[in-house]
Amino acid sequence: MLRVDRRLLKNVDWPLLGAAFAIILLGLMCLSSLGLGRGGSGLAWRQLMWVGLGVMALLAVVTFDYRSLVRAAPALYLLGLALLVTVFVLGRTVSGARRWIHLGPLTFQPAELFKVIFILTLAWALTWRRAPQQTSRGTLGWIIALIAVPFALVVRQPDLGTALVLLPVLGAVLLGVGVRLRILGALAAAGVALMPLAWLALKPYQRDRLFVYLDPFRDPLGTAYNVIQAKIAIGSGQLLGKGISGATQSRLAFLPERHTDFIFAVFAETWGFVGCLVLILAYGVLIVRGFEIAVGTREARGRIIALGVTALFAAQTLINLGMVTGLLPVVGIPLPLMSYGGSSMVASFMALGLLLSVRMRQFQ
Amino acid sequence: MDLAGESTARREAWRRRVLSLAAVVAVAFVGLLGQLWYLQVLEGGKLQELSEKNRIRIRPVAAPRGILFDRNGLALVDNRPAFTLSLIPREMDDRDTVLARLSVLLKIPMRELEEALERVPPDSFRPVRVRRGLTLEEVTKVEERKLELPGVVVEVEPQRVYPTSTFAAHLLGYVREVSGEQMKQGRYRRGDMIGQSGLERMLDEYLRGRDGGERIEVDALGRPVQVMRREEPDPGAQVITTVDRRIQEAAERAMTGRSGAVVVMDPRNGDVLAMTSSPAFALDRLTGNLEKEDWLKVVRDPLTPLMNRALQSQYAPGSVFKVIVAAAGLQEGSLTPMDRTYCNGEFHLGQWTFKDWKEGGHGHVDTRSALVHSCNIFFYQSGLKVGPAAIARYAQAFGLGAPTGVDLGGEKPGLVPFLDGRRRGDGRGWQAGDTVNMSIGQGQLLVTPMQVARMMSAVANGGVLWRPRLVQRVERVDGTLAYSSSSKMTGRVDLSPVVWAFLRQALSGVVNEGGTGAAARIPGVEVAGKTGTAQSVAKSDSAKGQDHAWFASFAPAHDAEVVVVVLVERGGKGGQVAAPIARQIYQAIFLEKVAMVSLGGDG
Numbered sequence: 001m002l003r004v005d006r007r008l009l010k011n012v013d014w015p016l017l018g019a020a021f022a023i024i025l026l027g028l029m030c031l032s033s034l035g036l037g038r039g040g041s042g043l044a045w046r047q048l049m050w051v052g053l054g055v056m057a058l059l060a061v062v063t064f065d066y067r068s069l070v071r072a073a074p075a076l077y078l079l080g081l082a083l084l085v086t087v088f089v090l091g092r093t094v095s096g097a098r099r100w101i102h103l104g105p106l107t108f109q110p111a112e113l114f115k116v117i118f119i120l121t122l123a124w125a126l127t128w129r130r131a132p133q134q135t136s137r138g139t140l141g142w143i144i145a146l147i148a149v150p151f152a153l154v155v156r157q158p159d160l161g162t163a164l165v166l167l168p169v170l171g172a173v174l175l176g177v178g179v180r181l182r183i184l185g186a187l188a189a190a191g192v193a194l195m196p197l198a199w200l201a202l203k204p205y206q207r208d209r210l211f212v213y214l215d216p217f218r219d220p221l222g223t224a225y226n227v228i229q230a231k232i233a234i235g236s237g238q239l240l241g242k243g244i245s246g247a248t249q250s251r252l253a254f255l256p257e258r259h260t261d262f263i264f265a266v267f268a269e270t271w272g273f274v275g276c277l278v279l280i281l282a283y284g285v286l287i288v289r290g291f292e293i294a295v296g297t298r299e300a301r302g303r304i305i306a307l308g309v310t311a312l313f314a315a316q317t318l319i320n321l322g323m324v325t326g327l328l329p330v331v332g333i334p335l336p337l338m339s340y341g342g343s344s345m346v347a348s349f350m351a352l353g354l355l356l357s358v359r360m361r362q363f364q
Numbered sequence: 365m366d367l368a369g370e371s372t373a374r375r376e377a378w379r380r381r382v383l384s385l386a387a388v389v390a391v392a393f394v395g396l397l398g399q400l401w402y403l404q405v406l407e408g409g410k411l412q413e414l415s416e417k418n419r420i421r422i423r424p425v426a427a428p429r430g431i432l433f434d435r436n437g438l439a440l441v442d443n444r445p446a447f448t449l450s451l452i453p454r455e456m457d458d459r460d461t462v463l464a465r466l467s468v469l470l471k472i473p474m475r476e477l478e479e480a481l482e483r484v485p486p487d488s489f490r491p492v493r494v495r496r497g498l499t500l501e502e503v504t505k506v507e508e509r510k511l512e513l514p515g516v517v518v519e520v521e522p523q524r525v526y527p528t529s530t531f532a533a534h535l536l537g538y539v540r541e542v543s544g545e546q547m548k549q550g551r552y553r554r555g556d557m558i559g560q561s562g563l564e565r566m567l568d569e570y571l572r573g574r575d576g577g578e579r580i581e582v583d584a585l586g587r588p589v590q591v592m593r594r595e596e597p598d599p600g601a602q603v604i605t606t607v608d609r610r611i612q613e614a615a616e617r618a619m620t621g622r623s624g625a626v627v628v629m630d631p632r633n634g635d636v637l638a639m640t641s642s643p644a645f646a647l648d649r650l651t652g653n654l655e656k657e658d659w660l661k662v663v664r665d666p667l668t669p670l671m672n673r674a675l676q677s678q679y680a681p682g683s684v685f686k687v688i689v690a691a692a693g694l695q696e697g698s699l700t701p702m703d704r705t706y707c708n709g710e711f712h713l714g715q716w717t718f719k720d721w722k723e724g725g726h727g728h729v730d731t732r733s734a735l736v737h738s739c740n741i742f743f744y745q746s747g748l749k750v751g752p753a754a755i756a757r758y759a760q761a762f763g764l765g766a767p768t769g770v771d772l773g774g775e776k777p778g779l780v781p782f783l784d785g786r787r788r789g790d791g792r793g794w795q796a797g798d799t800v801n802m803s804i805g806q807g808q809l810l811v812t813p814m815q816v817a818r819m820m821s822a823v824a825n826g827g828v829l830w831r832p833r834l835v836q837r838v839e840r841v842d843g844t845l846a847y848s849s850s851s852k853m854t855g856r857v858d859l860s861p862v863v864w865a866f867l868r869q870a871l872s873g874v875v876n877e878g879g880t881g882a883a884a885r886i887p888g889v890e891v892a893g894k895t896g897t898a899q900s901v902a903k904s905d906s907a908k909g910q911d912h913a914w915f916a917s918f919a920p921a922h923d924a925e926v927v928v929v930v931l932v933e934r935g936g937k938g939g940q941v942a943a944p945i946a947r948q949i950y951q952a953i954f955l956e957k958v959a960m961v962s963l964g965g966d967g
Contacts (some may be wrong), residue, residue: 235403235411273404291386314389
């Protein structure tokens with residue numbers, strides 16, 4: 001199965017992989033520093049295990065020609081939907097949300113996997129029967145229907161963050177294939193018009209979070225607590241950071257969800273502005289390489305996948321960092337390759353695998 | 365699908381669109397870096413401070429309250445560690461559950477717990493004291509269930525212990541949590557223990573000390589991770605009083621079961637050696653936890669245990685006042701030691717008849733024997749001869765009718781009528797009968813036991829009025845002096861030495877020559893004194909007709925070291941009731957001298 005063409009190996013994107021592993025390494029360091037405090041020890045080891053699993057997933061994805069994966073997209077899409085529905089039936093409720101399915105000792109978040117499936121599905125839908133630039137209104141309708149169902153399911157879990165990440169991916173891909181800005185604007189306007197409906201669907205705590213975004217000190221010990229504590233953690237890192245042993249703010253558990261969605265705050269406290277610059281540079285390399293692959297690929301499905309994956313990374317990174325630094329409302333989005341969590345890690349590796357797969361077959 | 369045919373133009377368009385997307389992403393990253401620069405570099409210092417505050421909590425450590433010592437270095441009060449139950453609101457995630465558990469566990473009414481928490485913000489990390497003086501058993505109960513009771517802590521605080529529950533109660537005073545009223549002064553923190561009466565209150569500033577604190581590193585749940593720095597509390601300064609614990613104890617023992625007051629003073633400098641007021645309140649009951657009902661019981665007690673009778677109750681001086689009348693007459697020349705009169709038990713003034721206390725009278729009396737036997741008839745006549753103005757002037761000179769200035773609050777001034785030449789109170793003018801009444805210490809005259817002690821000190825020391833002193837000095841723990849007070853003369857009675865000698869001699873006769881104070885006689889020490897029986901306005905039927913019994917005395921008679929004043933409310937005759945109490949106190953004071961005389965007698 002692992003019969004990879006030697007020529008393909010020449011086209012492995014080492015800067016991309018290097019940046020990804022640099023990020024993973026920094027993330028592991030953060031997790032192990034959290035273990036220095038109390039509780040939470042062993043986080044880094046478990047994360048490392050997920051990384052191992054992720055690497056295997058990446059190799060598996062790379063082995064397949066991405067084109068065969070696109071052909072399988074309708075089946076994968078249905079499988080993804082089935083998993084999302086299964087969450088409601090078998091899922092375990094953790095902090096008020098049903099997001100996880102248990103597979104033996106492992107827990108697994110279908111929504112994370114679905115992000116990757118969604119990109120493949122887009123590539124399939126836009127290239128099915130005709131060239132993508134000839135996208136008709138009918139195709140657009142198709143695509144909107146394709147996204148609406150899983151979107152609603154993910155929102156219902158509730159996992160607003162993951163659902164919202166699908167939108168910039170969709171937007172970026174549609175823009176890339178040449179859907180006119182006017183049409184995209186109309187879609188966005190329709191989305192905004194539907195906002196009141198979405199508002200009704202939100203849970204009270206989700207509404208609170210939006211309020212808190214507008215005024216963090218509205219409820220300093222309740223919902224805004226995360227935001228304020230994260231800001232304090234990041235800010236107190238100052239230029240050079242407090243070092244691993246000095247990062248009291250995050251280590252002393254003032255910071256909630258410090259190993260998952262808010263891990264960047266731990267990093268920023270520990271390494272300061274200079275450290276953040278290095279980390280953001282690594283994400284920058286990753287994303288720039290992604291865009292380059294998208295530009296450099298001649299084949300339509302490949303470049304849609306490359307653009308989709310890149311948009312996914314960029315959107316997740318930006319939304320997470322924006323949320324942790326207080327620029328955006330708090331929605332639960334993990335920082336790719338850094339936040340603790342198996343599904344997110346494996347999904348990120350699969351996405352990377354798609355990117356690499358496209359790159360290696362760029363000139364075929 | 366063959367893509368080789370894709371036109372360069374299409375590829376270029378794709379490239380352009382992707383690059384514009386990349387530009388959007390790049391702009392977003394630049395914005396993000398800007399925010400990071402703002403947070404970490406521009407606001408970094410401020411947020412750094414916040415993060416410090418975030419993880420460091422200050423937990424107050426109560427300063428031990430200063431100790432009060434007697435003049436010989438014996439403690440009048442001490443401290444012992446006591447357990448206080450406190451709540452830390454911020455650490456109580458599920459407040460109602462925790463309170464409910466605690467309420468059941470320690471049988472504290474839910475309402476009480478809620479009230480305690482109402483006074484502080486819900487996110488406060490400062491412990492709110494809920495109950496003091498937990499028993500060891502209660503502490504164990506809480507500690508065993510610590511995990512079920514987040515936010516509930518047991519603090520160790522020093523608490524007052526007393527030798528006996530009522531020992532020197534009025535002198536020392538009790539210590540309680542600041543009241544809401546006192547909080548308004550802004551000097552206290554909620555839950556502070558402050559002196560509410562007596563010396564504890566007067567010297568609270570010194571005794572309280574300064575609370576220390578522990579800087580504790582805590583995690584987000586408020587669980588202490590480590591103590592970073594402990595700032596030791598400054599213990600309160602210690603107070604060296606003028607009190608002699610042995611004498612104080614003797615005085616209280618002697619007054620057991622009586623209502624009244626004793627003041628023991630050093631006539632040479634005004635030092636108060638003992639001061640008791642009976643009945644006393646239980647200091648240990650008033651300190652710490654006190655149920656409202658118990659407090660009301662103390663306040664509403666008809667025997668008014670909270671009142672310091674030595675300073676705050678005013679009584680007619682009765683025959684004790686005869687000393688003043690004699691001093692005034694002898695000094696002014698309207699009375700001589702040779703003056704004699706025949707006492708048949710009655711004195712007629714106009715239509716009024718004034719009686720002697722002794723049925724049938726004293727027979728022939730002179731000035732000295734009139735004092736010794738407290739003959740009323742002699743003093744009725746003498747009073748008229750001396751005149752109300754002179755009597756009032758001398759009464760005032762001896763310090764009656766004005767507060768003594770002792771270092772305790774709430775002192776009453778007493779009353780000397782006729783100071784302004786008029787009778788007080790009603791429109792009726794001053795009558796000869798009023799003078800007659802005043803001559804034996806009745807009528808409107810009012811004095812406090814403390815005033816009488818000062819007056820007798822003046823008789824004993826030849827005319828010096830001392831401000832009664834309770835506090836010698838206040839020393840900080842490092843030995844430096846925080847406050848010191850020296851004896852202060854506040855007045856002088858100028859009588860010729862002959863008159864002083866006469867008075868002292870006569871007062872010695874009261875005790876030692878079969879006078880009214882014979883019951884105060886002790887072997888080995890010459891006690892001098894004057895009895896008094898003051899008419900009281902009976903407040904209840906059972907006490908009706910019972911007079912207040914006085915005995916004001918000093919010893920040794922001609923070189924006085926100590927003044928003892930005893931007042932027994934509704935006790936009866938001074939000689940019968942108050943003098944024996946004084947004797948008990950003298951026996952304690954002159955224990956060694958008395959013992960030596962006894963031994964000599966045996967030989």
